[in-house]
Amino acid sequence: MSSAAGTSSDPHRLGHGRNEDDNQRDTTGHGQGGPASKRIVVGYGFWIYLLSDIVLFSAFFAAYAVLAHATAGGPSGPQIFTRTRVAVETVCLLLSSYCCGLASLGAERRSQLTTQLSLAATGLLGAAFLAIELSEFAELMARGATPTRSAFLSSFFALVGLHGLHVTIGLLWLGTMMAQTWVKGFRPAIMRRLLCFSLFWHALDIVWVGVFSIVYLLGSRA
Amino acid sequence: MSDPYKKDSGDTVPGEGEDGAASLRGYTLGLALALLLTGASFWVASTNLVWAPSVPVAIVVLAVAQMGVHLVFFLHVTTGPDNTNNVLALAFGTLVVLLVIVGSIWIMGHLSHGMAMDHAAMGNMP
Numbered sequence: 001m002s003s004a005a006g007t008s009s010d011p012h013r014l015g016h017g018r019n020e021d022d023n024q025r026d027t028t029g030h031g032q033g034g035p036a037s038k039r040i041v042v043g044y045g046f047w048i049y050l051l052s053d054i055v056l057f058s059a060f061f062a063a064y065a066v067l068a069h070a071t072a073g074g075p076s077g078p079q080i081f082t083r084t085r086v087a088v089e090t091v092c093l094l095l096s097s098y099c100c101g102l103a104s105l106g107a108e109r110r111s112q113l114t115t116q117l118s119l120a121a122t123g124l125l126g127a128a129f130l131a132i133e134l135s136e137f138a139e140l141m142a143r144g145a146t147p148t149r150s151a152f153l154s155s156f157f158a159l160v161g162l163h164g165l166h167v168t169i170g171l172l173w174l175g176t177m178m179a180q181t182w183v184k185g186f187r188p189a190i191m192r193r194l195l196c197f198s199l200f201w202h203a204l205d206i207v208w209v210g211v212f213s214i215v216y217l218l219g220s221r222a
Numbered sequence: 223m224s225d226p227y228k229k230d231s232g233d234t235v236p237g238e239g240e241d242g243a244a245s246l247r248g249y250t251l252g253l254a255l256a257l258l259l260t261g262a263s264f265w266v267a268s269t270n271l272v273w274a275p276s277v278p279v280a281i282v283v284l285a286v287a288q289m290g291v292h293l294v295f296f297l298h299v300t301t302g303p304d305n306t307n308n309v310l311a312l313a314f315g316t317l318v319v320l321l322v323i324v325g326s327i328w329i330m331g332h333l334s335h336g337m338a339m340d341h342a343a344m345g346n347m348p
Contacts, residue, residue, distance in 0.1 A: 044308070206289050
């Protein structure tokens with residue numbers, strides 16, 4: 001840690017690296033100690049990307065909120081949403097996020113078995129979520145509730161479909177990560193990619209919280 | 223923490239946590255809290271015990287709470303001193319999200335109100 005004087009004047013070390021006897025160790029991002037490590041730079045950059053992705057989702061949420069009542073005589077929310085199915089989807093995605101957390105713990109302990117099993121569980125639960133969502137879409141289309149029917153349905157399919165697309169891409173990424181972790185082991189580059197993947201997966205779960213609350217729970221009320 | 227690629231005192235990235243904040247206990251606690259909040263959200267939406275006009279507010283509040291749980295327990299974004307950059311980026315992202323959503327609802331609500339007024343006015347014309 002730092003000297004007693006440094007601790008008292010800056011208990012949380014917000015200006016870390018300003019202590020005379022601490023210059024060589026705690027100066028990350030503050031010049032003399034050199035730039036932050038690649039892991040920090042990559043993780044922070046990916047965090048910025050995720051926030052921009054959430055801004056993208058916010059535009060779709062806004063479109064849905066504005067158009068939610070523009071049903072043009074077609075089916076409305078309470079007529080097409082099934083709460084039990086959404087509850088199952090939510091639990092799938094939540095458990096998937098949990099398994100993803102277990103995978104990053106496994107990777108931290110450099111345990112190939114734990115990591116692979118957790119990632120496989122993450123992928124299976126994510127695939128189950130996607131399958132339920134696709135069956136819902138197919139059912140709606142069969143009932144004539146297609147994206148072209150009304151502005152409400154356009155915005156619904158755009159928002160939920162965009163989330164589903166992210167999950168699909170996440171599953172492809174997950175498969176790639178399992179193969180890379182298996183073949184290349186826990187190299188620094190692989191660890192960075194695993195970190196980014198887990199951030200991506202957890203962020204998708206956060207977006208889904210918004211989707212099931214705003215679209216399904218609020219939308220299924222008369 | 224002898225791993226040279228993880229050791230970077232003074233900064234953390236989301237998902238990594240400080241001083242081993244990422245633990246099995248943390249993830250399990252986060253899962254339990256998230257399930258609890260999800261269950262509460264679905265219950266509030268289905269029950270008749272809650273005063274109906276307050277239900278949308280309750281659902282939004284529960285959703286925001288659950289997003290917070292996910293951020294803290296799964297993404298390990300905390301208010302710790304080494305997390306300042308991550309929190310500031312998150313705060314800016316939240317600001318943009320709120321501007322887009324609240325702004326759209328506000329403006330479009332006024333617009334459709336104005337259009338409804340126009341139609342009503344035209345309907346009253348001889």
